[in-house]
Amino acid sequence: MTDPARAPHSVPRYREFTDRREGMIHAMDGGLWLHRHVWKGRPMAHLVSTDRELLLAYGRAVGIAAERLQFKPLKDPRTGVRRDAWHWDLVGPFLPPRPAIAAR
Template identity: 85%
Template sequence: MITGTGNPEDNLPHIVDDRDDGRRAARLRTFNRASGAREFAKRREGMIHAMDGGLWLHRHVWKGRPMVHLVSTSHERLLAYGRAVGIPDSRLQYKPLKDPRTGVRQEAWHWDLGGPVLPPDDPALRT
């Protein structure tokens, strides 16, 4: 728990540990908007956003469960996101990705977001 900033959320647990489903979803929605995360209808556009250091929310289903990969070439932005929602740094995954504009692989990382940190559907994040 983060304390001492005078923020009303000071007394709340990390988002990942918040047991109030409605409040957790609202906090995730607010945080995702503030973080600059975006969803794209076309995978290529999302990849380009991630290659430019943006945060790309890529929804998919894994073993029958909804999941989101939060992808970027910005290691620091991803670490900051994970720390803010309460995900241990050790869970950040490294996977170089090919830039669709050049065909050249770049260093990239992603978070697997599911369960309590599955970002709620938010039309405001779609481009």
């Protein structure tokens, strides 16, 4: 599987953030936020956005069935208002590798 963060333009690009609030704001603004975590001892990530069509385009590009897209309203950290949002659960072959850390 191609690393979507470095893939050609046919795969929508996501961003990762060290600060969760910044990632949530990016997702609230319609960007793709990749949020890594561990679930039951397994590495996984959520790919989150308020832009459902952008998430579906990502899913098509990497082979995720549209039925797996999950709807979950999320609170915008800037306003406290819940907004419609969606996410993919990325595990196994769909979990992008961590970005390489540049040597100094």
